[in-house]
Amino acid sequence: MTPTYFESPESSPFALLDAAECLLLDFDGPVCELFARHPxxxxxxxxxxxxxxxxxxxxxxxxxxxxxxxxxxxxxxxxxxxxxxxxxxxxxxxxxxxxARETEGADEFVRAVALSGRLLAITTNNSPQAVETYLKSHSLESVFGSRIYGRDQYDPARMKPDPDCLLRAMTALKVRPEQCLMIGDSPRDAEAARAARVRFLGYARSRSRVARLQEIEPHPVVVGMGDLVVAASALSRRPNG
Structure with a gap:
């Protein structure tokens, strides 16, 4: 199991997921490596x-x-x-x-989150059409539905770290910031989450990327998807999950 960088039980992956009714996921990183073979x-x-x-x-x-x-x-x-x-x-x-290269464990993770009864949405700087195409190609469209909040083609200046896509998601889904958790892999994700008053969990592909995710302020960080898969699977098996 890869390490999780957090400072208290309340900031563990299980506790953060358990407290969230809605999960806001960045796309390029936590879900896939979009530019893995197409730089x-x-x-x-x-x-x-x-x-x-x-x-x-x-x-x-x-x-x-x-x-x-x-x-x-x-x-x-x-x-x-x-x-x-x-x-x-x-x-x-x-x-x-x-x-695009699927992030190892991402499909299993989002399916387990969905089984636990939590809402899932994509909040990303990428084109919503590209996200939709990827999700369909991986049979994940039923997990996310139309809950894709990507780059505003008419106002690209509002990409993260501007919180615009998170705010649009919360407005459309009728959820409050305290009901949400964002998972992202960059400082701009952390900054957008802070501006939207949403709790943030950093995702790092390797230990070397942990410090980069804590540049804005200290945040819990998971390395790889292993801990998240375990936490989401446990939640999905709970009787009231």
Missing amino acids: ASLIAEEMRRYLDRHGIRPPNPATARSKDPHAMLGEPWPPGVAAELERILAHGEESAVPS
Whole structure:
């Protein structure tokens, strides 16, 4: 079993899941590695080629060197430019879905959470269409239904760390922040959860990523899905689960 980094019994995976009525999951990381075989840097390069062809200079000079297409999209572009960059990114994300690598244990985890009677939703900076395509390809659409709250194509500046997708999810599902738990794999996930007043559990693929997840403030972190699968399975077997 891989270690769980938490400071009290109340912050253990079982306690956090037990206290939550709704689980808000980041997509790229806790559910899958979207860009495992289709690097995001290739999408960023295509976005730069579009800008170069049209003689458009990024508002931030560092953007011209960025390998992160989401960071590029989040810049304050004119509406027409933002729409084209959004189109390129959304197409790139959908193209990455067939080669995405499932996070080990993720399918088992979300199915167990669903069996425990808890709501599940995706809150992500990725395109909702790419998420939907992935979930269908893994027969998980019944687990999440229409509860996919992805990037707002008309206002990409509201990607995490802005709490917009979490707030939209809670409004649509009629749940309060204290009823929710977010699981994410990046500091921007932790920051968005804090801004939305939602409890946060960090997911790290390896021990080396634990410190990165606690940059904003100390948070419980699980390494791998093992502890989460055990906790969710226990909840799903409870008589009142």
